[in-house]
Amino acid sequence: MDIREQITSEIVALMSQEGGAPPWRKSWSSGYLHCNASSGATYKGINQLILAIAGAIHGDARWLTYRQAEYMGLQVRKGERGTRIVKMVEVNRRQAAKEADADGEVVAEEGNRALVMKAYTVFNASQIDGMAPMPVRDCTVTCADAVQQIIFGLQGTGLKVNFGQGFQPCYLPRTDEVRIPPASEFTSLEDFHATLLHEAAGHGSQAVKRLAMMSSDVPRFGSAEYARLELIAELASAQLGAQLGLPMGPSLIASHAGYLASWLQVLKGDKNEIFRAAANAQKICDYVSKLAVEAQPLVVPPAMGETRSEVAAVARPSRLVL
Known part of the structure; x- marks a missing residue:
């Protein structure tokens, strides 16, 4: 599975449709970085960019996996389509091919270790029933x-x-x-x-x-x-x-x-x-x-x-x- 090629193609397609401003600007202009609603952690790197683009549609900066939503007593609405993001996992080199077949991609190998990019899906707060409203931004510094x-x-x-x-x-x-x-x-x-x-x-x-x-x-x-x-x-x-x-x-x-x-x-x-x-x-x-x-x-x-x-x-x- 060529995750990098797929993600790049999706971003290129969106950029090609824009009339001037890059697609990620619509979401980031709202004044929030995208974060996981369960852990409170802010997404980094390519995931922040992917969610900034997707967030322009949803209008909320909070995201959860399906299991995280369930654990919190919430429910992803039927028919909602999630957004795919990635994480890097280090595995034994002998396991790399198996991991790549299971929704992943080997991005580097060294010695007996391999680095695998795994894809997983998150849902925006606006796609989940029971989510509290987005909290008001609180900052004392202009x-x-x-x-x-x-x-x-x-x-x-x-x-x-x-x-x-x-x-x-x-x-x-x-x-x-x-x-x-x-x-x-x-x-x-x-x-x-x-x-x-x-x-x-x-x-x-x-x-x-x-x-x-x-x-x-x-x-x-x-x-x-x-x-x-x-x-x-x-x-x-x-x-x-x-x-x-x-x-x-x-x-x-x-x-x-x-x-x-x-x-x-x-x-x-x-x-x-x-x-x-x-x-x-x-x-x-x-x-x-x-x-x-x-x-x-x-x-x-x-x-x-x-x-x-x-x-x-x-x-x-x-x-x-x-």
Whole structure:
């Protein structure tokens, strides 16, 4: 069973239908990461991406297996179709073929051990009778404060963030620098913060001095490598936006419309690419979340930003939840 090929094909088909915004954005813009309603654990990597796409239909971020629902005294409604996600299982190499035949796929072998990707099905809370309503998001930290803290953390690693510069938001790998126009140039502060998060966290974290997802050579614009790095940055900033309750703004929607074709070409060429991109995006989210919690605010000269919303504030939030 070629699970990776099937999942990639499904995602490619959905992306091909979109008119500009990637399909995962509809769900992640709701301000919640997808989680298991039984354990409370947030799904990671490719599973978070799969459920973000499926969640756009259901409108709820909670999921359960059929057995988990039964154990909780709930009932999946008759006729409902679940969503397939995956887990990695390490088995004895001699068992690998058997595991692969039973709804799995061998993805790596070393010595007498093998790594098998197993598929299983979960159901959204909206498909289950007896589920309580989705709880109201409870967070004492504003989006602006959370984005500020992420920027503080990244600046602590040496990233330069220059506000009010240029006409086009960008990350420059050679100088390890983010340039972003004034907030007044954006349609809203949310659009400004989402774009800043994309450039600083999504791209800046990929640098050699941080997570080393890119080489020291700058990839050529329009190349397959450029598309791969842009896809990772998009998935990371989208997931971070969901954590913070920060929707995708029109600036990012406009820029991503031009990337969809290149992303589709990359994904069609390698069934592993979407899995790698989702895994790397998860690494970025974990990395910047840790930086944000540990960071001390930097003293920023007034000329560096026009307003507090442009990360010119020096007051640390009382409590940060990421």
